[in-house]
């Protein structure tokens with residue numbers, strides 16, 4: 001088995017945690033390389049796309065872009081659909097998770113004040129309900145029963161949806177109520193089932 005090394009920031013969330021969870025579910029041991037900001041700044045110019053996470057695979061080099069990394073792990077370990085049409089539905093949900101991050105992230109860099117409050121209120125009142133409605137519909141189209149995107153089999157899209165759902169539901173983003181995604185039953189059941197997955201629970205207990 002080749003050696004795997006995940007490089008990300010020293011926290012158990014977002015894109016880096018998705019990669020750690022995918023490897024954990026696949027049963028692949030990996031080096032969990034966690035960087036402080038100063039170490040990241042020094043590495044940034046040499047990173048494939050100037051950002052984290054990266055995944056180094058012995059004998060194959062360094063890979064970047066979380067969705068590309070997840071698809072690679074997914075294809076090699078039965079966590080991604082073989083059928084091309086199913087794969088396209090899987091990809092769309094992975095991209096939707098990234099869309100959400102790209103809408104919220106700019107507000108993280110805004111100074112506190114009325115503009116930030118207004119931006120967050122727009123996200124909570126308009127963007128996130130539309131996002132939740134679309135994701136709910138896409139989940140039902142991908143698998144009418146679930147709980148996962150592929151039905152009863154967990155996949156890498158589930159990990160992305162779990163991570164963004166966990167972030168929003170935590171209520172840690174000011175002016176976005178943690179309950180904003182509560183109406184979306186399929187999404188909530190997916191997140192709950194991922195959280196309870198034995199490998200996810202074991203990894204989370206270790207990382208806490």
Ligand SMILES: N[C@@H](CCC(=O)N[C@@H](CS)C(=O)NCC(=O)O)C(=O)O
Pocket residue numbers: 014015016050051052053064065066067
């Ligand atoms: N499209 C990239 C985005 C990567 C990204 O923005 N990563 C963040 C952390 S989640 C980062 O490295 N931020 C620091 C920076 O870009 O300087 C992916 O999916 O991996």
